[in-house]
Amino acid sequence: MESFLLTDSENIMQFKTNKLSSVIEWGSLLLSTAIVCFFIAVIIWEIFSKGFSVLSWEFTTMVPKEGMTSGGILTPIIGTVLLTLITSAFAVPFGICCAIYLNEYAENTWVTRTIRAAIRNLSGVPSIIYGLFGLALFVQALNFGTSLVAAGLTLGLLSLPYIITTTEEALKRIPNSTREAALAVGATKFETIKDVVIPSAMSGILTGVVLTLSRAAGETAPILFTGAAFYINGSSGYVNQEFMALPYHLYMLSTQHQSIDQVKPIAYGTALVLVIVVFLLNLTAFYIRYKYRKDEN
Amino acid sequence: MKTKLSAQNLNISFGTKQVLKNVNVSFNENEITALIGPSGCGKSTLLRSFNRMHDLSPDANINGTIMLDDLNIYSKNIPVTEIRKRIGMVFQKANPFPKSIQENITYGLKINNLPHGKDVIEKALQEAYLWDEVKNDLKMPATRLSGGQQQRLCIARAVALRPEVILMDEPCSALDPVSTLKIEELIKHLKKKYTIAIVTHNMQQAQRVADKTIFMYLGEVMEEGPTDQIFNNPKNEITTNYINGYFG
Numbered sequence: 001m002e003s004f005l006l007t008d009s010e011n012i013m014q015f016k017t018n019k020l021s022s023v024i025e026w027g028s029l030l031l032s033t034a035i036v037c038f039f040i041a042v043i044i045w046e047i048f049s050k051g052f053s054v055l056s057w058e059f060t061t062m063v064p065k066e067g068m069t070s071g072g073i074l075t076p077i078i079g080t081v082l083l084t085l086i087t088s089a090f091a092v093p094f095g096i097c098c099a100i101y102l103n104e105y106a107e108n109t110w111v112t113r114t115i116r117a118a119i120r121n122l123s124g125v126p127s128i129i130y131g132l133f134g135l136a137l138f139v140q141a142l143n144f145g146t147s148l149v150a151a152g153l154t155l156g157l158l159s160l161p162y163i164i165t166t167t168e169e170a171l172k173r174i175p176n177s178t179r180e181a182a183l184a185v186g187a188t189k190f191e192t193i194k195d196v197v198i199p200s201a202m203s204g205i206l207t208g209v210v211l212t213l214s215r216a217a218g219e220t221a222p223i224l225f226t227g228a229a230f231y232i233n234g235s236s237g238y239v240n241q242e243f244m245a246l247p248y249h250l251y252m253l254s255t256q257h258q259s260i261d262q263v264k265p266i267a268y269g270t271a272l273v274l275v276i277v278v279f280l281l282n283l284t285a286f287y288i289r290y291k292y293r294k295d296e297n
Numbered sequence: 298m299k300t301k302l303s304a305q306n307l308n309i310s311f312g313t314k315q316v317l318k319n320v321n322v323s324f325n326e327n328e329i330t331a332l333i334g335p336s337g338c339g340k341s342t343l344l345r346s347f348n349r350m351h352d353l354s355p356d357a358n359i360n361g362t363i364m365l366d367d368l369n370i371y372s373k374n375i376p377v378t379e380i381r382k383r384i385g386m387v388f389q390k391a392n393p394f395p396k397s398i399q400e401n402i403t404y405g406l407k408i409n410n411l412p413h414g415k416d417v418i419e420k421a422l423q424e425a426y427l428w429d430e431v432k433n434d435l436k437m438p439a440t441r442l443s444g445g446q447q448q449r450l451c452i453a454r455a456v457a458l459r460p461e462v463i464l465m466d467e468p469c470s471a472l473d474p475v476s477t478l479k480i481e482e483l484i485k486h487l488k489k490k491y492t493i494a495i496v497t498h499n500m501q502q503a504q505r506v507a508d509k510t511i512f513m514y515l516g517e518v519m520e521e522g523p524t525d526q527i528f529n530n531p532k533n534e535i536t537t538n539y540i541n542g543y544f545g
Contacts (some may be wrong), residue, residue, distance in 0.1 A: 107355050177392040180350060181451070185405030185458060186382040195404065200395045 001006075044275075051272030054265045060273065068231060068253065069262045073270055075232055079148070079243035080277070084217045086152025086239070087159055091216075092209055094156075095163030102164070103171040104193050116168075123161035128221040130158045135225040149239040151227035155216045162215070166208025170201040203292030207285045216283035218274060220247040230256070246274045301326040301492040302347060302384070302462050307361035309342055311354065316342045318516045320361070324462070324509075329493045331524065335502065335544065339516040340496045344464050347494065348384040353505050355524065365462065382409055385455035389467040391447035393439035393454075398422075398431050401439045401450055402457045409458065417457065425453035426483050445476025452483065455514035456491070463487065465495040472489060481506050500540060504528055512536045 058072055065071030079095040094106040134154025174197050180190040198205070220228075229242035230252055253267040254260070303323035317339045324330045332340040349370065351357040363370050370380045382405075393401050402421050406413035412435060418435070422428040424472050427449045431491075433444070439450055448468055455463055465484070469477040484493060484506050497503050502511055503524065510527040512520045512535075520533045529539045 034353075175392075176353075177388055177390055178394070179353075180386075180388060180452075181392040181394060182404070183350070183353070184348065184381055184386040184388075185454060186378040186409050186479070188378055189406050195408070196394055 012173045023248065047268060047271050047275055050265070051268035051270075054269035055272055059269055064266075067259075068257065068266065069259060070266075073246070073249060073273065075165065076244040076249040076270070077245045077273070079228075079245045080247075081215055082148055082239075083152050083155065083223070083245055084213055086149060087155040087216050088209070088213055089292055090153055090156035091159040091163055091212070095160050095209075096205060097168050098160075099164045099167035099171060100193060100198075102170045104189075104197065119161045119164050123165060126221075127158055127219050128224075130154055131222040131225050133157070134222060139226055145240065146229075146242055147223070147226045147240045148227055148243045151223040151243070151245075152239075154222045154226045155219060158219065158222055159216045161211045162212040163209055166212065167201075167205050170196065170204025170208065173204060174200045194197065196238070203289050206288045210281055212286035214285075217281070218244075218247050220251050223248060246270055246277070250274060298325040298328065300324070300368065302367045302494070303364050304343070304346070305362045305364070307343070307346065307359070307363065309339075309351070309360075310358045312356045316516055317346075320513075320516075320518055322511055322518055324492055324494050325486055326492050327490075328508040329488050329495060329506050330511060331503035332494065332496045332510045332511050332513060333498075333503050333539075334513035334519075335539065336498075338513040340513050344376055344466055344494060344496050345386075346448060346462055347462070348381050348386050350386070352377060359440045360413060378409075382458055383460055384464060385449070385458060385460035386464045387451050387455055387466070387468050390471050391444060391451050393442070393447050393450050395438070395440060397436050398439050398450060399435040399443070402456050405454060411458070416517070418467075421453045421457035422450075424456050424487070425449045426479065426486075427453055439481050445472050445479060446478060448472060448476070449483065452480070452487075456487065460491065464492065465493065467496050467498060470498060477502070500528070512539065514539070 060072055060077060062072030063074050064076075101111065102116060103141055106115075131154060134150060134157065138144045138150035138153050139146055142150075144153075155232065178196060178200060179192050182196040183189075223245055228241050228245050228248040232242065232244050250270045251269055253263045253270065257263050300323045304320055307317055308322040317503055320339075320343060322343070332344060335341050341538075345351060346359060347363060347370070351359060358373065365380070365383060368375065370384070394404060396404065402418045403413040406417065411417075412446060419428060419432075422431060427446060430446060431437070431450075439447065442450060448471075451465075452468075468484075469480050472480065481502065486493065487493060495503075495507065506523045509521065510524045511518055512527060512531075512533070514535055520531060520536045522532075527536065528540055531540065
């Protein structure tokens with residue numbers, strides 16, 4: 001009996017040990033968070049402090065001049081925008097349709113499970129592999145040459161697994177009772193999906209799409225061999241020609257340019273613009289989610 | 298009393314598990330029939346087979362006949378959507394579409410090419426005793442309604458299509474007593490126009506609303522008859538034990 005009872009001093013000891021371990025637990029979590037925040041702050045500070053001085057209206061509306069040592073970054077901005085548009089035109093419809101098929105129509109057989117596993121694995125393949133594949137397929141086999149369309153399709157391939165996976169997750173979150181509701185009033189399977197399931201899953205689908213595209217917009221490796229150019233004189237924007245893109249421009253300015261000191265501010269400016277673009281895209285995803293949540297409730 | 302809906306020699310299995318064994322039941326026109334029995338006895342499975350909800354499960358195997366008047370609802374040459382239009386369903390958990398109240402009513406009408414004007418919406422909502430509560434907020438998302446209101450909206454959505462039969466799968470199990478009474482009152486009022494089959498776990502509810510009661514046990518129909526007889530003078534010993542609460 002006594003062994004179950006603790007004396008006062010033992011109780012206090014126990015209490016102190018508990019308190020100590022909870023402080024350690026809490027403290028280690030806080031410390032990890034603080035370390036992560038510290039690095040994020042350093043990165044943002046680094047980019048902003050060095051890039052902010054060159055950021056101006058002219059910087060984003062002028063083409064690069066004098067061997068890219070002055071002028072702006074309009075050409076790479078246009079390139080990245082067009083590239084992202086081509087990527088989404090290819091990856092969004094195919095990705096969403098594929099996810100709808102997998103989640104709503106395909107029976108759960110080993111074939112479907114294999115396809116699904118393959119898609120998940122593809123999203124883990126390093127992006128340089130996609131670059132090589134795009135070079136072999138689009139640039140050479142299909143004879144598109146190193147061009148905007150070849151690079152856009154390559155990025156589209158890279159984006160597909162993400163779009164399929166996020167769309168499928170969004171569709172999975174729609175309970176079967178919602179589907180049954182539509183079927184019970186005489187909707188066909190297609191009408192159920194089109195009128196009830198997709199609209200209910202829209203916030204999840206769009207969030208996935210925007211986040212995937214924001215990632216694709218920042219990719220360098222897949223466009224390296226498929227169409228990104230070191231420098232293009234004057235206007236760009238033809239789908240069958242090479243183009244400049246923000247991430248590649250940044251890579252090139254910071255590692256390949258001969259007068260590295262002169263172009264350093266421009267490189268930081270480019271990094272800042274790229275970060276802002278990605279941030280704005282993520283903000284859009286956040287807004288979509290917020291708007292749909294508000295409408296739903 | 299005319300038989301509206303009936304099942305003959307109905308066997309349903311999922312994979313290797315047989316859920317319904319040689320079920321023979323009938324539902325009379327303009328009557329409320331309650332399906333009672335312990336969890337897992339197959340009453341929901343039976344109910345869902347009446348509007349072919351099992352078509353969604355690839356491993357469901359259905360044998361036997363289900364007749365709506367003199368139409369075999371599993372006959373190959375009749376579209377399943379036509380069956381579901383004539384046999385409506387209200388589910389256990391209210392499942393309004395994530396759309397406005399108005400669109401919840403009009404959706405089924407639109408896809409079936411039926412008129413979906415203001416008068417139709419009002420009539421359906423009035424039949425479901427919901428009109429007075431929502432008439433000024435028809436554009437509001439249906440998900441903002443209370444649980445009881447959502448369930449009445451689901452009933453309104455079903456009656457808007459002017460079905461012949463309404464299937465209800467424990468429609469009050471997620472509701473508070475006040476909402477439950479409202480729905481029960483509504484069900485009793487709806488039987489004037491429709492044939493109603495209701496699955497319930499609540500014996501008091503079966504006694505309050507049902508004209509006829511079917512007691513099921515382990516996938517078989519143990520006993521069916523007028524509600525009074527089933528509850529006051531059951532013939533089967535298992536029925537007696539169940540309604541007296543010895544198991545359930």
